[in-house]
Structure formats: structure tokens, C-alpha cells
Amino acid sequence: MSGERSGLEEAQRVELTVDAVAPGGHCVARHEGQVVFVRHALPGERVVAEVTELHRGFARADAVEVLTASPDRVEPPCPYAKPGRCGGCDLQHVAPAAQREWKTAVVREQLIRLGGLTDAEVDALAVRVDPLPGGPLGWRSRVRYAVDAADRAGLLKHRSHEVVPIERCLIAHPAIQELPVLGPARWPAAEAVETVASTGGDVSVATVTEGVPTGVSGPRTVREVAAGRDWRLPAAGFWQVHPAAADTLVGAVLDLLDPRPGESAWDLYGGAGLFAAALAGRVGDARVTLVEASEQGVTAARENLADLPRVEVVAARVETALARRRVTGPVDLVVLDPPRSGAGAPVVRDVVAARPRAVAYVACDPAAFARDVRTFTGLGWRLGGLRGFDLFPMTQHVELVGLLLPPA
Known part of the structure; x- marks a missing residue:
């Protein structure tokens, strides 16, 4: 790897005092002023870390020995969840409740740093990450x-x-x-x-x-x-990997949006139609439009929603469908469930232009969500509510459902 090395070399072992959590399952430490992102560590710990990568302005490392342990540290239940072994679980060394606190801290930091919200605005949201039934093991379907x-x-x-x-x-x-x-x-x-x-x-x-x-x-x-x-x-099609995830997310979306009979709705990035079906059950005879780009997802949606004649399935990329007016406003309710990269500014602007009374944003990446929140707020909207769910225990991933509201 190339970059400013500041005395560090790959495979070098150094003692570090670990600071705050960071996105990606790491914590932040510093060595002679250089930022080091450390895996298998916890805030407040003193560790021996082995450098794994060098980049311009920062390094990556694994904590290979713990000199002073955090009270939140536990023995990983899996023998492969260690430095140099399986990379699938980021947080097996962290007690389950502390894992959720870790993810909450990451969400807060992203909303402030990338979303442009103030500490007071984030405090008002009472951000937290809630567990799902079943415990931290045996959930991935x-x-x-x-x-x-x-x-x-x-x-x-x-x-x-x-x-x-x-x-x-x-x-x-x-x-x-x-x-x-x-x-x-x-x-x-x-x-x-x-x-x-x-x-x-x-x-x-x-x-x-x-x-x-x-x-x-x-x-x-x-x-x-x-x-x-x-x-x-x-079997190869997309579905949430936690058995309780689909019902949990539907419940959060319906609770935040509070759909009413007669309200029209869009389900953007709609997949097999999970949210479209839930919305259709609340809005009665009003039209629900689902937009999905994947051929497999479109086929699944049309087959699974065939009993809901007021649901229209549009096969297109969301940005294309909005820009070319294959779906047009005004609309009352919007569900945004974009991929990890987020919806992006053009989609957010087109959604705002359709003048919905509320948008439910389902996000699997806090950074992408925060960037899109910044676009919404730049257009005069506000983040009126936020739920966090631990859909992926033992990993750094977290799912969010946010409520975006137009100017009063």
C-alpha cells in the first residue's frame, strides 16, 4: 500500500490507546499523530495492534493483544471471529447491548458529520438501536x-x-x-x-x-x-436475512407514515412488494405504485401482488422512472428503500417535487442515509423521526427507518 507512513510499516506491532467507534466495525486510535482504524478493539482499551494496511493519512490494524480490557468485552463465541480469520462478524468481542450502543454512536456521528444535523437535533430524535427477537446467534437465513x-x-x-x-x-x-x-x-x-x-x-x-x-x-x-x-x-432472490426483519420494517414504516384511506403511495426500490402490499392494505382503493429495476424483483412483485389490482408495478430504475415521468406526482406517501449507496440527490429532489405529505426512508447504510437527509433538509424538509434496528447482530451493520416531513 502507498501513502504517508509516519513511521508505521505493514505487520508492525504497536501499543495503542483506543478512542471512539467508527463506521466499518473499527475504533479510532492514533500513533504519533497518524489515525489508525483498529478492529477487534473497544473504546478505552489499551491494545497491541498489528498494522494490516497503510493508506494516505491513515492505517488499518487488528488488535492482537488486549492489555487493558473494556468492561463491554466478551469472549467471541465463534473461534473464527479473530484477527486474520473470518471477516464476517465485526463485533463478536462486544457484549450484545454494547453492540447496539456502538451502532447508535455511529448513527449519531454520521447524522452530525454527513447529515449536517446539530447535536440538539439528534438528541431530539432519541436515536437508539433496538434488538430483534431471537438473540445474536442463529439468525442469518x-x-x-x-x-x-x-x-x-x-x-x-x-x-x-x-x-x-x-x-x-x-x-x-x-x-x-x-x-x-x-x-x-x-x-x-x-x-x-x-x-x-x-x-x-x-x-x-x-x-x-x-x-x-x-x-x-x-x-x-x-x-x-x-x-x-x-x-x-x-431462492436466489432478495429477501431480508433476519427472520424477524420484514415484519419489523413493515411495522416501523406503517407506524411512521400512518397511511390513511384514499392516500396514494409510491414504493420506490420496491423489490418483491413487501411495503407496497402493506400500504395497499391501509389506503383502500387508492393507487400504490411500485418501482423496481431488477427483472427478478419485478417478476416476484407482479406474481405476489396479483391479488391487489390497485398496485401498479413499474419496471425501471427509480431515477429513470422519476426523471422521465413514468411515475408522476402529486403523491401522498413515499417509501424509499434504496441500495446501500442511498437514493442520491436527483431522486430526493424528484420525490420532494412530487409533494408527498411524508416519506419513510429505509436505510441499510447510515452514511448514505445521512447524505440523503442533508439533501432533504437543504430543500426545507426535516427528519421527524428515526428508528434503528439490530437486523445484523455481531456485525457492524444497522438498519434505519427515518420519517422525512415537508415544511410545516
């Missing part, structure tokens, strides 16, 4: 295992394409843990193995070769149960 050169399935190291063969993934759903995918199993010619354990009780395994899934066992179409409905979608 979709797991993609990479395959190494010896045809063994495993998971990747942090920021690496190197595969770590494992015997068991403890955050995987119990039905996935029971599958004969890991350990002595071999997967010749496969680049990955994709596993699914649906909320409807289906279990599926597929190998991936040159980017194409090929069924090995179980159904290729799985049943999910959420929002009072049954959903059918391809």
Missing part, C-alpha cells in the same frame, strides 16, 4: 459461502478474497448449520455455495459457477411469510 482452491467452502477474511475454511457459522440459521456444506464437503468447479432457510420452512442449497446459481438440493422457489401474507420468490 441466507448465507453465501465462498469456495477455495481446494474446493472447500468457507467465508472471506476482512477486506480480502482469501477464503477461510470453517466448520460452522454460528450466526447462520440452525437449518443452515445442519447442512452438509462445510467441513469435509468438497465443491469442485463451484465459486460459491448459496444456502437459504426461509421463514416458510424451505431449505435450499445452490452452487454458483461463473455467477450463475445451479440448484443442488431443495426448492428453487421458496416461501416467505411476512406482513400477513405468503410470498413466493426464487
Whole structure:
């Protein structure tokens, strides 16, 4: 790696005092004035850290020895959740309640630094990250295992394409843990193995070769149960990976938006139609328009929402549908559920121009959410409410549902 090294070298070990949490599962430390992002550490700890990467103006490191431990430190339940091993879980060394405090701190910092909100505005939101039922292990209902050169399935190291063969993934759903995918199993010619354990009780395994899934066992179409409905979608199709996530997010969206009979609605980045169906159940005979770019998502939405004649499914990129007026305002309610990169300023501006009375923004990345909040507030809108959910325990990821409101 190139950059300003400030005396540090890759693989060098240094003693560091760890400061605040940072996005990405790291904490911030400093060595001779240089910022070091440290994994496997906690604020307030004194650690021996091994430098893993050097960049211009900062370095990355792993805490390989803890000299002074935080009271929030616990022994990781998984033997692979250690420096130089599996990179899938960022926070197994952190007590579950402290994990949620960690994520809350990251959300606050992003809203202030990138979102332009003041400390008082963030305090007024009473930001917190709530747990979901089921505990921190055994929740992940979709797991993609990479395959190494010896045809063994495993998971990747942090920021690496190197595969770590494992015997068991403890955050995987119990039905996935029971599958004969890991350990002595071999997967010749496969680049990955994709596993699914649906909320409807289906279990599926597929190998991936040159980017194409090929069924090995179980159904290729799985049943999910959420929002009072049954959903059918391809095993490889997108669905929330925590069994309680879909109902949790629908509940938050409906609670924040409070849809009323007769109100029109847009479900942007609508996927299989989870939010569109929930909105349709509240607005009666009013039209709900779902916009989705993925061919697989469009097909799933049209099949799963066929009993809701007032729901229209538009196959298009959201920015294209808005810019080319394939969907036009005015509209009463909008659900934004964009990818990790966020909706972006053009989409936010077009949504504001449609003059909805409220927008529910479902976000899987606090930084992208904060940037879009800044665009909304720059147009006179405000963040009127925010819910955080620990949809991905043991990892640095957090899900947010925000309520954006127009000027009074």
C-alpha cells in the first residue's frame, strides 16, 4: 500500500490507546499523530495492534493483544471471529447491548458529520438501536459461502478474497448449520455455495459457477411469510436475512407514515412488494405504485401482488422512472428503500417535487442515509423521526427507518 507512513510499516506491532467507534466495525486510535482504524478493539482499551494496511493519512490494524480490557468485552463465541480469520462478524468481542450502543454512536456521528444535523437535533430524535427477537446467534437465513482452491467452502477474511475454511457459522440459521456444506464437503468447479432457510420452512442449497446459481438440493422457489401474507420468490432472490426483519420494517414504516384511506403511495426500490402490499392494505382503493429495476424483483412483485389490482408495478430504475415521468406526482406517501449507496440527490429532489405529505426512508447504510437527509433538509424538509434496528447482530451493520416531513 502507498501513502504517508509516519513511521508505521505493514505487520508492525504497536501499543495503542483506543478512542471512539467508527463506521466499518473499527475504533479510532492514533500513533504519533497518524489515525489508525483498529478492529477487534473497544473504546478505552489499551491494545497491541498489528498494522494490516497503510493508506494516505491513515492505517488499518487488528488488535492482537488486549492489555487493558473494556468492561463491554466478551469472549467471541465463534473461534473464527479473530484477527486474520473470518471477516464476517465485526463485533463478536462486544457484549450484545454494547453492540447496539456502538451502532447508535455511529448513527449519531454520521447524522452530525454527513447529515449536517446539530447535536440538539439528534438528541431530539432519541436515536437508539433496538434488538430483534431471537438473540445474536442463529439468525442469518441466507448465507453465501465462498469456495477455495481446494474446493472447500468457507467465508472471506476482512477486506480480502482469501477464503477461510470453517466448520460452522454460528450466526447462520440452525437449518443452515445442519447442512452438509462445510467441513469435509468438497465443491469442485463451484465459486460459491448459496444456502437459504426461509421463514416458510424451505431449505435450499445452490452452487454458483461463473455467477450463475445451479440448484443442488431443495426448492428453487421458496416461501416467505411476512406482513400477513405468503410470498413466493426464487431462492436466489432478495429477501431480508433476519427472520424477524420484514415484519419489523413493515411495522416501523406503517407506524411512521400512518397511511390513511384514499392516500396514494409510491414504493420506490420496491423489490418483491413487501411495503407496497402493506400500504395497499391501509389506503383502500387508492393507487400504490411500485418501482423496481431488477427483472427478478419485478417478476416476484407482479406474481405476489396479483391479488391487489390497485398496485401498479413499474419496471425501471427509480431515477429513470422519476426523471422521465413514468411515475408522476402529486403523491401522498413515499417509501424509499434504496441500495446501500442511498437514493442520491436527483431522486430526493424528484420525490420532494412530487409533494408527498411524508416519506419513510429505509436505510441499510447510515452514511448514505445521512447524505440523503442533508439533501432533504437543504430543500426545507426535516427528519421527524428515526428508528434503528439490530437486523445484523455481531456485525457492524444497522438498519434505519427515518420519517422525512415537508415544511410545516
